[in-house]
Each structure stands twice: as structure tokens, then as C-alpha cells.
Amino acid sequence: MKVVALAGGVGGAKMADGLARVLPAEDLTIIVNTGDDFNHFGLRICPDLDTVCYTLAGLANSLTGWGRSEETWNALDSIRRLGGPDWFQLGDKDLGTHLERTRRLSQGEPLSKIVRDFSHSWGIAPLVLPMSDQPVETWVETQEMGWLPFQEYFVAQQCQPRVKKFAFKGVEQSLPAPGVLDALEQADCLVICPSNPWVSIAPILNVPGIKESCEGICVRVAVSPIVGGKAIKGPAAKMYEELGIAPSVLAVAESYRGLIDGLVIDAVDNSCRDELEAMGIHVLVTKTVMQDYIDRMNLAKETLEFCQKLMLYKGRQ
Amino acid sequence: MKVVALAGGVGGAKMADGLARVLPAEDLTIIVNTGDDFNHFGLRICPDLDTVCYTLAGLANSLTGWGRSEETWNALDSIRRLGGPDWFQLGDKDLGTHLERTRRLSQGEPLSKIVRDFSHSWGIAPLVLPMSDQPVETWVETQEMGWLPFQEYFVAQQCQPRVKKFAFKGVEQSLPAPGVLDALEQADCLVICPSNPWVSIAPILNVPGIKESCEGICVRVAVSPIVGGKAIKGPAAKMYEELGIAPSVLAVAESYRGLIDGLVIDAVDNSCRDELEAMGIHVLVTKTVMQDYIDRMNLAKETLEFCQKLMLYKGRQ
Incomplete structure (x- = not known):
């Protein structure tokens, strides 16, 4: 079963890691949001790509979810002493990634090639792809x-x-990175990781051709980033509220209406099951909060079993 | 007594630090070589300026003479793991300096202003000036x-x-940094630090207007970077040899002929005294190898006393 996962930062990275732990490497492709990428101190910084890669490589800081484990902050301390901008947390190990990526980009290499080489250096088995080689700005x-x-x-x-x-500035002119459309065309299942629908998944789906290719995949499921009306991490719940929508698994289902067959929700949201099914969405109720590697693997396994059931169900129709 | 010192990297930085320890801050200006400056990973790196500033600020690595004390190397380790170029030693603390300097340069600020602000942040009392705000490449x-x-x-x-x-590419089009000509015009003494005459001092002297202004200073002395036919650090002796010149204090005197009144040489070179004097150069023989702060201060004190004697001598003529 060929699986493509769409991922943003911390939550997406954990889910992607769970999938990587239970699937053969050749069956998994992870397409990562690059709408958060930005330039800082002349460096090209790709927060979601780095979070996904560090997590898959076992290099991530397990307390914060982002950045590197056993990180030091000497460069940032130097910058601070000189009165420079210190609002973005630039760890020393992390800086090495930004410096080498920026150096290679400035030589004209596409981001997708750099990510492939970095993945290889870090011992990451599944294919990790940026959504696009062109800059898109959220x-x-x-x-x-x-x-x-x-x-x-x-x-x-x-x-x-x-x-x-x-x-998403520049998204209309952007192209899916090499490999993205191939992976989507060959996929049996699409898994939308528990990432922010507004600012992590929407940029990916807005790259011309990606949403259409997703719609062609046999089974498409999302894992809700909203649990009990709250986001595990980040501003997703706050964004729903500010946009006049009660944050809930129903709101997530609405965000992905027409795109997903199934939604994975946490046990605390069990009461929403009937309403989701009334929307025509199949539901898996399980533990979606990932506190350790076991949680990541269990969620990945159950999500994939859910996909298989949906494939059988669709086959019978 | 107003003093201007010309300095390159390690040896120049130690001498400049000695001068800073014995002179009132307002009486000392240090003009630093920027011919070694280069771009690496998109960062603007100014090795001699940083060595001088780190040394004056007490932030330098006292073992190597360059770089920062208590440095870490996590960014460079990251770069190495990704297969990036690791031939230039980029310490984490040092990287903060390069990042903030590059950020400010990219906003159009002149290097001399950035150096002034960095000096202030680092608690450096004397005025440190780059030789030029324009890039000059050795x-x-x-x-x-x-x-x-x-x-x-x-x-x-x-x-x-x-x-x-x-x-020195670009030197003909370069201008002395703001403050350089003023400092030279107001100086009573010029001290050429024990830096490489070919690649540390020559770039400074080649910036249009600097050599001419130096020639107008009442007393001009150099401290020989060659001791017993060898360079304390760096390739100066090797360069003399490869250019067909025996490396010696006589060769140093020859390099600065017409520019200096006096040369400070080490006791091991005492035998060259007569020959130097026959060249019309006054000589101070002392300990010129600086192993600790006391050595730096002693060399600075004796050099300044030598300058005072030469001023009196010139006054009597």
C-alpha cells in the first residue's frame, strides 16, 4: 500500500515519524509545507521541512518538538549581545542546516534536491519532498x-x-516539486497529518495540481489536529474561533469537505461521531495525542488499518 | 601623545591590546586590515577585524590567538555531516558576529559603523576602524x-x-574609512604592529591616501614580525624566502623603507642593530614575543617610550 502524507510542523512530523516506523520506506512519501519558509540573516529557513526531517532522523528536541536535541545557543547569544534580532530561535546545530541549505540554494540547486541529500546524510529512509521548489509565502x-x-x-x-x-503569495506560479505528482498518482492512501488546516495543509493543497491529484487517490483520510475543541500545539483552534467557527472535529471535517473519506478523531470527541457520519465522513475514534514513539506508531498503524478498511469498503461499492 | 596603530590579525591584535592597556582610550586608534575579508556561506567574514576586536574585548581564544574563547563548533559539525565545506573554522559564537554583521551590511550600513557599534557592545574603549568601508580583496x-x-x-x-x-583587488577605488585620515592627521606616532608586511600591512598602506597620511606623522615605528629569521605566526618568513629575500629584521626594515623612523626588534636579532642603523633606522632592542598580557603591556610601553625618544630627537634636529 503506497501512502502519501501531507505534513506541517510538529504534529505532522510526529505522525510522519509514526508512519515511517510502520511502513516500508519505499511505500511512504511525505510532502511538507514550505509556506512558512522565510529569510532571516540572509539564511533560508524552512521550519516545517526541518522539523519533519529532524524528527524522522531522531535529531529533534523531544521536549519542544522543533529544533535539535542537545542544542546550544551560542550564536544567538552573540547576536543578542550585539543588539541583533533574537526573536527567532536559531540554535547552533540548526544554523548549520540553514547555512548549508542557503549555500546550495545560492548555487542554483533546487530545494527538493537539497532535501533529498540532507535526508540521505541524516539517514532518513522515506522520501521527503517540499511541496514546491518555488518560494511560496504564507x-x-x-x-x-x-x-x-x-x-x-x-x-x-x-x-x-x-x-x-x-x-499564499506566489502559490499560483509555483509548481509541485519533482516527485510530488508522481507520488500522488501512485498513492493508494492519502494521510493528512494532524497539522494546522489553515497554514500548514492549505498551502500544500494550493500548489497548482496537488489538490486535483489528491482527489484522484483511492482513500483519503485526515487526522484531526483539534482534540476536545483545542489544538494540541499551535494556533489552529484560535484561528477557527477568530474566523467565527467553533473549533471542533466537525470544523476540521468541514475544512477538508470533498477531499477526505475519513477522519481520525480522539476518544474525547467520540460524541461528534454521528454528526461526522451524517456529513458522509467515515470515522476512526482512537487516541490521537502522541506523547511518545509508541503513541506515534499506534496512531500510524490504526490510521493505516482504517485506510485499508475504507479501501475494502470502496471496493465493495 | 596620539597614537595610530596599523594591525592585521593575531600579532597585530596582541600589540594593539598592549597599547590599549597602557594608553588612554582617546589617544589610540587602531586601523585594521580588511583585505582578508571574504564571503562564505553568504556571510561577510572579517578575520582581522574580529581577531583585533575579540582580543581587545577579552573574548579571544588565548591558545589559538583567533576565534572566541570557550567556543563551540556545533554549526560546523552540522555542516560537515551534510557534506558542506568545512575548511574554514566557523565557531558558534563567532557565527553570531558574522550573521549580525552580514545582516547590517545587507541593510546598507557601512562596515565602519558596524565595527563601532560592535566595539561598543563588546566594551572596547579605543577606536577601531577598518581600513576602508569598500571591499578590498587580497x-x-x-x-x-x-x-x-x-x-x-x-x-x-x-x-x-x-x-x-x-x-589587492579594488584597492585603487577604495576610500579610507571615515575617521582614518583624521586619526592619521592628528597622530603624533604611528605604530606598525608585528603583522605580515605583505598581506596585513600592505593592503592598509595601499588604500589611496593612507600611506601619504602616514608619512606626515612625526614619528613612525614598526615592530618586527620576524624574530630570529622566523615569523612568530603565519607565513611572513616563508613569503620573504619565496620572494628571494632572506627573512630578517633587515628585510622588514627594507619593506618599510622610507616609511619608518624606527624598528623594534627582538633581543635575538641584536646583531642586526648596526646594519639597521646604517640604513638610517633607529632601533629598539627588547623582548618582542608576546606570550601573556604582561609581555603585551611591556612591549607597548617600551615602544611608546621609544617613540617619545624619537620625537625628542627629531625636535632637536
């Missing part, structure tokens, strides 16, 4: 501060301003 | 490999190729 329109580039909203403003709208 | 013509940019020759090739000639 912007957030806020009540208080107007349009903000994503990292300014997310890190510098700590998601405080209320959101009104999202835009 | 290139080395070698027997074996043709023309090499300085860092390629110095670090990547470890000074192995034999030198034939030097060039």
Missing part, C-alpha cells in the same frame, strides 16, 4: 496589524493578533 | 596554483603554494 491578515508574513505572526507576535484571512 | 599569485583569493591560500591551502606576487 501571509496572515490580522485585525490589529494588517497583513503579516507568517513567521512575524507566528514567532515574533506569538499568534496574538486575531486572524481574518490567509494568503 | 589575492596571492602562487607558483603552483596561479592566483588564489587570500583565504583559499591561507586556510584551505594552508600557505603551502609558493608565493610570487600579491594584489
Whole structure:
């Protein structure tokens, strides 16, 4: 069974890692959001790609979910002493990634090739692909501060301003990275990881051709990033509220309406099951909060079994 | 007594630090070579400026003479794991300096202003100036490999190729950094630190206007970087040999002929005294090898006393 996962940062990375632990490497492709990518100190920083890769490589900081384990912060301390901008957490090990990526990009290499080589160096078995080799910029329109580039909203403003709208600059002109459409065409299942639907999954789906190719996949499921009306991490619940939508698994299902056959929800949201099914969405109720490697593997296994059931069900129709 | 020091890297930095320890801050200006500056990973790296500033700030690695004390190497380890170029030693603390300098340069700030602000942040009292705000590139013509940019020759090739000639690209179009000509015009003494005459001091003297202004200073002395026919550090002695000149304090005097009134030499070179004096150069024989702070201060004190004597002598003529 060939699986493609769409992933943003921390939650997506954990789910992708679970899938990587239970699937043969050749059966898994992970397509990662690059709408959060930005330039800082002249470096090209790709937060979601790095979080996914560090997690798959076992290099991630397991406490924060982002950044490197056993990280040091000497460069940032130097910058701070010189009065430079210190709002973005640049760890020393992490800086090595940004420096080498930026060096290779400046020589004209496409991001997807760099990610493939980095994955190889880090011992990552499944194929990890950026959604696009072209830069796409997620912007957030806020009540208080107007349009903000994503990292300014997310890190510098700590998601405080209320959101009104999202835009993905450059997405219309972007192309799926080499390998993305092939993977989607060959996939039996699409798994949308528990990432933010607005700013992690939407940018991927907006790259011309990706959503259409996803729609051609036999079985498509999402794992809800909303559990008990809250986001495990990040501003997804807050965004739903600010957009006038009660944050819930129903809202997640609505976000992906027409795209997904099934939704994986946490046991705390069991009461929403009937309503989801009334929307025509198949439901798997399980433990979706991933606190350790066992949780990641269990969630991946159950999600894949759910996909297999849906494949059989679709085959019978 | 107003003093201007010309300095390159390690030896120059130690002498500058000695001068800073014995002179009132307002009486000392240090003009630093920027011909070694280069771009690496998109960062602007200024090795001599950083060595001088780290040394004056007490932040330098006292074992190597360059780089920061208590440095870590996590970014470079990351780069190495990704197969990136690791020939230039980029410490984590040091990286913070390069990142913030590059950020500010990219915003159009002149290097001299950035150096002033960094000096302030680091608690450096005397005025430190780059020789120029315009980029000047030192290139080395070698027997074996043709023309090499300085860092390629110095670090990547470890000074192995034999030198034939030097060039300072861009120097004709460069201007002395703001403050350089003022400092030289107000100076009573010029001290040429024990730096490499070919690749540390020559680039400074080749910036249009600097050599002419130096010649107007009442007393001008150099401290020989050659001791007992060898360089304390770096390729100066090897360069003299490859250019067909026996490395000695006489060769140093020859390099600065017409520019200096006096030369400070080490006791091991006492036998050259008569020959130097026959060249019309006044000589101070002392301990010039600086192993600790006391050595730096003693050398600075004796050099300044030597300058004072030369001023009196010139006054009597």
C-alpha cells in the first residue's frame, strides 16, 4: 500500500515519524509545507521541512518538538549581545542546516534536491519532498496589524493578533516539486497529518495540481489536529474561533469537505461521531495525542488499518 | 601623545591590546586590515577585524590567538555531516558576529559603523576602524596554483603554494574609512604592529591616501614580525624566502623603507642593530614575543617610550 502524507510542523512530523516506523520506506512519501519558509540573516529557513526531517532522523528536541536535541545557543547569544534580532530561535546545530541549505540554494540547486541529500546524510529512509521548489509565502491578515508574513505572526507576535484571512503569495506560479505528482498518482492512501488546516495543509493543497491529484487517490483520510475543541500545539483552534467557527472535529471535517473519506478523531470527541457520519465522513475514534514513539506508531498503524478498511469498503461499492 | 596603530590579525591584535592597556582610550586608534575579508556561506567574514576586536574585548581564544574563547563548533559539525565545506573554522559564537554583521551590511550600513557599534557592545574603549568601508580583496599569485583569493591560500591551502606576487583587488577605488585620515592627521606616532608586511600591512598602506597620511606623522615605528629569521605566526618568513629575500629584521626594515623612523626588534636579532642603523633606522632592542598580557603591556610601553625618544630627537634636529 503506497501512502502519501501531507505534513506541517510538529504534529505532522510526529505522525510522519509514526508512519515511517510502520511502513516500508519505499511505500511512504511525505510532502511538507514550505509556506512558512522565510529569510532571516540572509539564511533560508524552512521550519516545517526541518522539523519533519529532524524528527524522522531522531535529531529533534523531544521536549519542544522543533529544533535539535542537545542544542546550544551560542550564536544567538552573540547576536543578542550585539543588539541583533533574537526573536527567532536559531540554535547552533540548526544554523548549520540553514547555512548549508542557503549555500546550495545560492548555487542554483533546487530545494527538493537539497532535501533529498540532507535526508540521505541524516539517514532518513522515506522520501521527503517540499511541496514546491518555488518560494511560496504564507501571509496572515490580522485585525490589529494588517497583513503579516507568517513567521512575524507566528514567532515574533506569538499568534496574538486575531486572524481574518490567509494568503499564499506566489502559490499560483509555483509548481509541485519533482516527485510530488508522481507520488500522488501512485498513492493508494492519502494521510493528512494532524497539522494546522489553515497554514500548514492549505498551502500544500494550493500548489497548482496537488489538490486535483489528491482527489484522484483511492482513500483519503485526515487526522484531526483539534482534540476536545483545542489544538494540541499551535494556533489552529484560535484561528477557527477568530474566523467565527467553533473549533471542533466537525470544523476540521468541514475544512477538508470533498477531499477526505475519513477522519481520525480522539476518544474525547467520540460524541461528534454521528454528526461526522451524517456529513458522509467515515470515522476512526482512537487516541490521537502522541506523547511518545509508541503513541506515534499506534496512531500510524490504526490510521493505516482504517485506510485499508475504507479501501475494502470502496471496493465493495 | 596620539597614537595610530596599523594591525592585521593575531600579532597585530596582541600589540594593539598592549597599547590599549597602557594608553588612554582617546589617544589610540587602531586601523585594521580588511583585505582578508571574504564571503562564505553568504556571510561577510572579517578575520582581522574580529581577531583585533575579540582580543581587545577579552573574548579571544588565548591558545589559538583567533576565534572566541570557550567556543563551540556545533554549526560546523552540522555542516560537515551534510557534506558542506568545512575548511574554514566557523565557531558558534563567532557565527553570531558574522550573521549580525552580514545582516547590517545587507541593510546598507557601512562596515565602519558596524565595527563601532560592535566595539561598543563588546566594551572596547579605543577606536577601531577598518581600513576602508569598500571591499578590498587580497589575492596571492602562487607558483603552483596561479592566483588564489587570500583565504583559499591561507586556510584551505594552508600557505603551502609558493608565493610570487600579491594584489589587492579594488584597492585603487577604495576610500579610507571615515575617521582614518583624521586619526592619521592628528597622530603624533604611528605604530606598525608585528603583522605580515605583505598581506596585513600592505593592503592598509595601499588604500589611496593612507600611506601619504602616514608619512606626515612625526614619528613612525614598526615592530618586527620576524624574530630570529622566523615569523612568530603565519607565513611572513616563508613569503620573504619565496620572494628571494632572506627573512630578517633587515628585510622588514627594507619593506618599510622610507616609511619608518624606527624598528623594534627582538633581543635575538641584536646583531642586526648596526646594519639597521646604517640604513638610517633607529632601533629598539627588547623582548618582542608576546606570550601573556604582561609581555603585551611591556612591549607597548617600551615602544611608546621609544617613540617619545624619537620625537625628542627629531625636535632637536
